[in-house]
Amino acid sequence: MRQHLRPESGTAIPAVPLTPAVSDPADVEREAGLARLFEVHYSSMLRLAVLLGADDPENVVAEAYYQIYRKWRRLRDTEAAEAYLRSTVCNLTRMRIRHLQVVRRHVEKPADELVASAESTAILRDDQRVLMDALQQLPPRQREALVLRHWLGLKESEIAAAMGISCGSVKTHTSRGLAALTQAMEARR
Template sequence: MRQHLRPDSGTPVPAVPLAPAASDPADLEREAGLARLFELHYSSMLRLAVLLGADDPENVVAEAYYQIYRKWRRLRDTEAAEAYLRSTVCNLTRMRIRHLQVARRHVEKPAEELVASAESTALLRDDQRVLIDALQQLPARQREALVLRHWLGLKEGEIAAAMGISCGSVKTHTARGLAALTQAMEARR
């Protein structure tokens, strides 16, 4: 490799190669695995973030993919990448909601209510709106347990792993959430 002299001191500086070095096979495998994971699960992860109440679901999902990209080589089983991604989306959404709650407490003026667009309001039927409103009123853990169970169809063990709680807690949060949703829907009728 040729060396150049630094103009100010006359010390040699290695020349930077013009062509990029050949890619590492592990990097190629990571890129292919993440591309496959993105194609298969981006939409469902985005829906999960929306249903969990993220105010910026695209950013939450993008951050989740970035985190799995950084930790890809440390994954013991690349088949578990979907579960890790789901867990990351849940955790990021939870952290984002907590952050917003703290930020809103410290705002001098009350934040204006978010209003759904006319298009999205027109698309949702009345029952769906009531159900979504009732779901948003649930405590975060109950909402997460219900979304993971009934939207994604996960088993209790998978939900427990995604939420970082015990299976017994999953049962409790699911039962309480269903009871609250049932009460809200019956009150409407």
């Protein structure tokens, strides 16, 4: 154990570790697994939250990681952690948007006061802004289906699991969303 000297007397005192010792192997495995998940998927989960319309994507992603941390021991397959994380980000974003809609109904603010966060602006390039504006005008389910399909490249079954709907509904939302996006993009030209 490291020791420090007391300045006034020169006697040694034991150093207190900055982090508590993790002795349970399950805790060690959880910490390592979550660290790997964070390294590999944090930026993609942040972008997913931005594309789904979260006004505070960092908080949404942080909450998703917290939830998976709490439920790590109950995961049947730790390889499915990415899918669980993605689904959690989608659900938290949807809940956040619903909450904000209720709040905005009760607090009247001019629409021009709503400004995208600096993080959202930094992630997007200028040539994507027109597409993002059109994407934000879509109904939430259509936007989610399109983002999960075309940005993450998920299969219909994976999208259905993430959104909690059937594969047929995924096809419907994707088709309608693409049609609306096409129409909006053509109208802006």
